[in-house]
Each structure stands twice: as C-alpha cells, then as structure tokens.
Amino acid sequence: MSTPSKFNLSDSTGVQPFSALVFAWMLLFAIPTQASNTPTLKLFPTTVLEDIRHTGSVAKEMESGLQEVISRLDQQQQLIIDSKCEEADDDPGCAQLNKQLGATYLEMLNIMESNLPTMEQAVETTRKSLAKRLRKELGNGMTPWTLQENLLGGQSGKQASQTRPNLRGRSGMRLSDRFSQYYNLVSNSSSSQGSSMAVIASDIYLDMEETSDLIARTRQEISRATLMGQLNQSFGTITPEMQEVVNGVKGILFGDPESEMPLAAPPTTADSTACQSPLSL
Amino acid sequence: MNSTKALISAALFATVSFAAGCDTQPVKANACIPPQGHDLDVAVSQSKSDLSDVCGFQFNAYLERLMNIAESDPKPANKEKFSEFLLWSNQAGLLSKQQAKSIYNRYFNVKYVSLMGDYNNCSLTCPKQQEVLSNMEQELLDKERGLVKISRDTGSYQRADRLLKETELVLEATCTACGAN
Numbered sequence: 001m002s003t004p005s006k007f008n009l010s011d012s013t014g015v016q017p018f019s020a021l022v023f024a025w026m027l028l029f030a031i032p033t034q035a036s037n038t039p040t041l042k043l044f045p046t047t048v049l050e051d052i053r054h055t056g057s058v059a060k061e062m063e064s065g066l067q068e069v070i071s072r073l074d075q076q077q078q079l080i081i082d083s084k085c086e087e088a089d090d091d092p093g094c095a096q097l098n099k100q101l102g103a104t105y106l107e108m109l110n111i112m113e114s115n116l117p118t119m120e121q122a123v124e125t126t127r128k129s130l131a132k133r134l135r136k137e138l139g140n141g142m143t144p145w146t147l148q149e150n151l152l153g154g155q156s157g158k159q160a161s162q163t164r165p166n167l168r169g170r171s172g173m174r175l176s177d178r179f180s181q182y183y184n185l186v187s188n189s190s191s192s193q194g195s196s197m198a199v200i201a202s203d204i205y206l207d208m209e210e211t212s213d214l215i216a217r218t219r220q221e222i223s224r225a226t227l228m229g230q231l232n233q234s235f236g237t238i239t240p241e242m243q244e245v246v247n248g249v250k251g252i253l254f255g256d257p258e259s260e261m262p263l264a265a266p267p268t269t270a271d272s273t274a275c276q277s278p279l280s281l
Numbered sequence: 282m283n284s285t286k287a288l289i290s291a292a293l294f295a296t297v298s299f300a301a302g303c304d305t306q307p308v309k310a311n312a313c314i315p316p317q318g319h320d321l322d323v324a325v326s327q328s329k330s331d332l333s334d335v336c337g338f339q340f341n342a343y344l345e346r347l348m349n350i351a352e353s354d355p356k357p358a359n360k361e362k363f364s365e366f367l368l369w370s371n372q373a374g375l376l377s378k379q380q381a382k383s384i385y386n387r388y389f390n391v392k393y394v395s396l397m398g399d400y401n402n403c404s405l406t407c408p409k410q411q412e413v414l415s416n417m418e419q420e421l422l423d424k425e426r427g428l429v430k431i432s433r434d435t436g437s438y439q440r441a442d443r444l445l446k447e448t449e450l451v452l453e454a455t456c457t458a459c460g461a462n
Contacts, residue, residue, distance in 0.1 A: 134458035138451065139403035144396040144413070147406075151447050152391065152440070199447050202454030209457065277364035279385040281392060 041150070043133045043201040044186050051126040052186065052204070056179030058122040062115040063176055066249070069108045073246060076101045105242055109226050112218070112249060120215045127208035134205060138198055145281075150198060178207070214251075221245060313339045315346035321359065324350045325366050329373075337375050344384070351431040360389050360432040387420055388427025391441045395420045396448065403459035410456050417445050 080086070080101065085094035138147060182204050186197075225245045313336040316324040328343045336343070347366065351359045364385055371381040386394050395416035398405045406413055421441060428438040 128461075131458040131461045134455050135403065135461070138455045139407070139459040140401045142402055143400065144398045144402060144406050145392075147402060147451065148392050148396055148444065148448065151444055151451065198451050202451045205454045205458065206450070277361070277385055277389065279364055279367060279382045280390055281382060281386050281394070 041137050041197050043130075043137055043197045045133070048126070048129045048133060049183065049186060051122070051129050052179055052183050055119075055122040055126050056176050056183060058119050059174075059179055060176035062111075062119055063174060065111050065115060066108065069104060069111060070246070070250060073101070073104045073108060076104055102242075105246065106226065106230065108246070108249065109222055113222050113226070116215055116219050116222070120212070120219070123208055123212050123215060127205065127212055130201060130205040130208060134201060147198075153196070175211070214248075218248060221248070312336070315339070315343045316350070319350060319353050321347065321351050321354065321362055325362060328366070329369060332370070332375060333373050337373075340370070340375050348388075348426065348431060352426070355429075355431055355433040357432050357434060360427070360434070363389065363427075363431070387423050389424075389432065391424075391437050391444060393417050393420050393441075393444070393448075402452070402455055406452065407456035407459050410452055414445075414449055414452070417448065421445055 076097065080094070080097050083094060083097065085091065085097060088094050142150065182200075185200055186204075222245075225242065228241060313331060316327040316331075318324060324347055328347060332340060332343060347363070351363070367376065367381040367385050370376045371378050376384070383394050386392065396406070396413060424441045425438060428434045428441065
C-alpha cells in the first residue's frame with residue numbers, strides 16, 4: 001500500500017499510461033482473492049476507476065494552465081511589496097506594476113472560467129457514480145452490524161493494521177495529485193480487503209462533495225470578480241477581494257497545508273491469545 | 282386473677298416463640314452488600330452466593346463492584362472471568378441471554394452493540410445517525426473501562442476507537458449518498 005505523502009509544485013506525479021496498465025493488470029488478479037476472503041464489495045467497478053482517473057487528468061490540465069499565471073501573479077505582487085508601492089500611489093512606475101498585476105489577475109480568471117465547467121463535470125460524474133455504489137453496497141446492502149464486520153474485515157490486530165490505509169486529510173496537496181493518489185490507493189488496495197474499500201470510497205466521495213461545492217462557489221464568484229477586476233484596472237490596484245479569489249483558487253488547486261487534517265494513528269497489535277467468550281458477538 | 286395469669290402466660294409464650302424464630306432464621310449482617318477487597322475470584326464467588334440467594338435485585342451494584350475490584354488489578358484474564366460470571370448470571374436466571382451478551386460486548390468486544398439492527402443502513406441507521414454515533418461514543422468509554430482498565434488490552438481498545446472513526450466517516454458518506462439522487 002502506498003503511503004500518502006505531500007507533493008510540491010514541481011512534482012510530476014500524474015498516473016502514467018504504463019502504470020495505469022499495471023494497476024489494471026493487478027486488479028484483474030486481485031478480485032478473486034478478495035472474493036474468497038470477505039464479502040465482495042463492488043464499490044470501485046471499472047467505470048468508477050475510470051471516472052477517478054479522468055478527473056485527475058482534467059485537474060492536471062487545469063493546473064498546468066494556471067500554474068504559470070499564478071506564479072507570475074505572486075512575483076508581481078512581491079515586486080509591488082518590495083517597491084513599497086502601497087505608500088506611493090502617485091508613482092507612475094507603481095501604477096504600471098499595479099496595472100500589470102490586474103491584467104494577470106484577469107488572465108487567471110479567464111483560464112479558470114474556461115476550465116472549470118469541464119472540471120465540474122468530471123467531479124460531478126465521479127461523485128454521482130460513487131454515491132450510487134455507496135448507496136447500493138453500504139446503504140441498502142448492509143445492516144449496521146454487517147457494516148461493522150466489514151470495517152473490521154474479519155481481521156484482528158497486526159494483520160489489520162498492516163493492510164489498512166490511514167484516513168487522509170483532503171487538503172494540503174495538489175488536486176491532480178489527490179486523484180492520482182486515489183487511483184493508486186484503489187488499484188492497490190483491491191487486493192487486500194473490502195473493508196478498506198468502504199473507508200476509501202467514503203473518503204473520496206466526501207472529498208468530491210467538498211470539491212464540487214467549492215467549484216460551484218468559485219464559478220459564481222468569477223463573474224463578479226471579473227467585473228471587479230476590469231473596474232480596478234482603471235484604478236490600477238488589486239483589492240483584498242481580488243487577493244481572496246487568488247487564494248481560493250490556490251486552495252482548490254494546490255491545497256492548503258494549514259487546514260490539513262491530522263492523520264489517524266495506526267492501531268497497535270491486539271493480544272491474539274485472548275480468550276474467546278461464548279457471549280462474544 | 283385467673284385472667285391475669287392467662288395473659289402473662291400468653292405473653293411469655295409469645296416471647297419464647299419469637300426468640301426461637303430468630304434462632305432458626307438469623308438475619309445476615311452483610312445481606313446484599315457487594316463484596317469488598319481486591320481479590321476478584323473471591324469477590325465473584327461471594328457475589329454468586331449472594332445473588333443466587335435473595336440479592337438478585339442488586340445485580341447492577343454487584344457487577345459495578347466487581348468491575349471496580351478488577352480495575353485495581355487489570356489483566357487479560359479478567360475478561361474471561363467476567364464472561365464466565367455473566368454466563369453464570371444467565372444460567373441463574375438473573376439475566377436473559379441477550380442482556381448477558383449486551384453487557385459483555387459493550388465492555389469487552391471491539392464491535393459496538395449500539396450499532397445493531399436487522400434493517401439496512403439507509404432506512405435504519407441514517408435517520409438517527411447522530412444518535413447512533415453519540416451512543417457509540419458513550420460505548421467507547423465503557424470499552425475503555427472493560428478493555429483497558431480491566432483487561433489491559435489496549436490493542437483491542439484502539440481498534441474499537443478506530444472502528445468508531447471509520448464508522449463516522451463511512452456513515453457520513455453513505456447517509457449523504459442514501460439521500461442523494
């Protein structure tokens with residue numbers, strides 16, 4: 001099982017075609033093994049896996065389009081701070097810098113505007129397909145007790161701690177990396193146990209819900225922000241609201257390390273020699 | 282005069298009879314008082330004796346005392362002693378089989394008796410999701426007592442703790458999906 005890790009902006013961790021083939025190959029052999037040990041959970045059929053992979057590709061395309069413009073935006077802003085332009089409103093050089101910053105900001109909004117609908121659709125498709133599987137397999141197909149048994153996976157102690165993935169925070173890494181990681185996690189974990197699949201599927205689904213909500217809110221903001229940006233071009237300043245939009249975009253795409261959720265600690269081993277009570281359920 | 286003698290005789294007879302009655306059925310000084318001390322085996326033995334006599338109505342107080350005694354000397358073998366005691370309680374007619382199972386699993390099993398039912402999660406668990414999770418949190422406290430403080434089985438306790446966290450996540454997602462189109 002791969003351990004979740006953080007990536008920096010220069011990482012290139014997208015799923016390569018060859019890797020995807022390897023994962024698909026592993027998956028083919030993994031399914032019968034799983035079925036022989038625990039009740040089969042069909043949470044990640046090929047269609048869902050393909051949705052996750054596709055969403056990752058769309059996110060990567062959007063990131064590469066925005067990465068350059070966002071780093072330019074950061075540089076321009078730093079230049080304005082270094083030049084102490086905040087205290088020199090009448091300086092023609094500063095006015096020029098502010099105008100360039102405003103133009104780059106509008107460029108970023110345009111790229112977002114043209115890419116977000118595709119991204120939104122990809123996330124929505126993944127979200128819906130996962131919702132359908134969760135509803136069928138865990139919601140309607142299990143009682144509370146069988147759900148518990150499934151989460152425990154019929155394993156105990158050391159064995160469970162070795163095969164179970166940690167719950168992950170959903171922020172703090174690039175969007176495309178998150179999807180790459182999901183894809184790898186699902187592909188690799190198929191061979192271990194169905195119980196982990198329920199946790200992974202739930203985690204991804206809730207992440208899709210949040211991402212979907214964020215994208216919808218960002219799309220609503222873009223029209224307003226574009227108008228504001230155009231107006232501010234006349235005055236040659238970047239407002240706190242504009243800065244907030246930039247930070248929001250960065251948050252969606254590249255993660256927000258400060259809001260990263262803590263990782264759950266792995267359980268320690270249980271005493272395998274403990275008695276089995278006849279009262280035990 | 283004769284009637285006075287007859288009254289005195291009757292009073293004496295009654296007194297003697299009452300004294301004789303006390304001799305045949307002595308009042309227990311420690312009746313239904315849960316055991317003291319630190320030896321769980323001795324305490325279990327005394328509890329069985331009391332509970333099988335006339336103290337069945339005090340079952341909860343006895344169980345609580347036994348747990349306190351076990352907490353003073355935590356070890357894995359305690360789990361088995363409570364299992365045996367609860368089985369005996371069922372056989373003695375103090376508890377139903379279901380009650381015995383419920384108590385044992387609440388304290389000494391990784392799985393949660395608060396998360397049970399015969400119907401699917403969408404219809405049974407989701408409508409009372411918060412209530413179920415709140416009950417599970419309460420049960421985790423009892424599991425801490427049974428697994429850690431009494432049985433010194435931290436591994437099982439941590440698995441129970443993790444199961445609660447995973448159930449919270451999975452129920453949040455599943456119940457959202459149950460309500461989604």
